[in-house]
Amino acid sequence: MLDLRRLRLLCEFSRRGSIAATAAALGYTPSAVSQQLATLEREAGTALLDRTARSAELTDAGRRLVRRAEEILNLVEAAEAELSAESGIPSGRVVMTAFPTAAVAFAPAIARSLADHSQLTFVLRQSGTGAGLTQVQSGEADIALVDDWTGTLVDQAPATLQFFHLRHDPLVLVLPPWHPMADPAEPLDLQELRDEPWMAAPPGEPSRQAVDRLLESVGGAPSVAWEFEGLHTLVNLVARGIGIAAMPALALVGVGASVGVREIPDSSLARQVYAVARASSVRRPAVAVALRAIYAAAQEPLSRPR
The missing domain is CATH 3.40.190.10 (Periplasmic binding protein-like II)
Known part of the structure; x- marks a missing residue:
């Protein structure tokens, strides 16, 4: 049977492009990542990586498994979110990444809004739009605040991500x-x-x-x-x-x-500002309440210097 944790590792390798980058992103050693992927190959019964002395890349079978793994992991998260929604109580940890000006502008209102949810831990990090989308896809972050100057970001993004327009x-x-x-x-x-x-x-x-x-x-x-x-x-x-x-x-x-x-x-x-989350996670009460807080913060009138 394929192990979900190793499937996540394979998806991360697909996004990062190397064992070293995957290890750095997840806090593992490169040898540990390599060993886990080798175990996954044995579970799958076929080669998933084409390794050389200096690099590794996905085989055709590896790419096919990544596509299936992303579907499986999204379904698992959606099932967890549905079960969590039964309680209706926002709890656990929500990680949001935001481009710097959005972090500064929205953080006070978000913090005020979430202060009443004693079982919820909210973490805010700063990163650019590209990195934010990658972190949401990989599960490192639950929500990303991103900006788009081109008008094409939503159309080009993976279908597994859900966009919420915040402001012009x-x-x-x-x-x-x-x-x-x-x-x-x-x-x-x-x-x-x-x-x-x-x-x-x-x-x-x-x-x-x-x-x-x-x-x-x-x-x-x-x-x-x-x-x-x-x-x-x-x-x-x-x-x-x-x-x-x-x-x-x-x-x-x-x-x-x-x-x-x-x-x-x-x-x-102008740019468009969005909140982005995995479509499979938005029913989770903690993510849902954070998204509502973000949207409310983004609708407040801007306070400009005089």
Whole structure:
């Protein structure tokens, strides 16, 4: 009989691509992972991995078993969730991963909402969208807060994941408070700002791509004077008059810096924010109550710096 724990290990190997990466992700030694996969091969009666001195990859039989294993594991989790739902009491541990600005913006409201559930332990970690989806798929996390600038994330995701739309997060212009265009009564003319010292995230970051599109829409992007990782860093630099920036509105929550914020007319320059969970887990009371808390937190009005 095939062992469920070893099937999970095989699925993790499929996602990670190597024994070393699988071991690192799960906290095992590479030799322990290799031994468990070898045992699974004996249980299956066929080779699941094609091993060389330096690497290993799935055989055709291994890939077929991974597909079946994912179905089996999802069914097991769904059955557990249904049984857990009978009690209706949220209990146990729920792990959520979130991209940094969502973690900062939503954590206080989520914590307040879940405080009454004494049998529930809630863990929040930070990670990017890609890593968050991987962690939910593998079972390392129960929920991920992810962002999508492309409009294609939901369509391209595996069917085993369920997406819950939380909010539309538009790009906004952030200026020093004394800047003439920081005044809401002043007409916003992006053409007049092209020669300002712009600051942005490094190239390749989704928010940077949106900024480049913004500048291209007003006659071509000038060189960005400053590049910084971390949107909160950019806000504080703008507050000190170092330059101006455009960033998603959510990044301004929890920032104490004094800046001027102006809405940008182009509504396409925005990201969508989602909560993602395994479809097989959403009936589990602990996951369900956490998802409700996350949704309520995301609907609260944004508190921007002044």
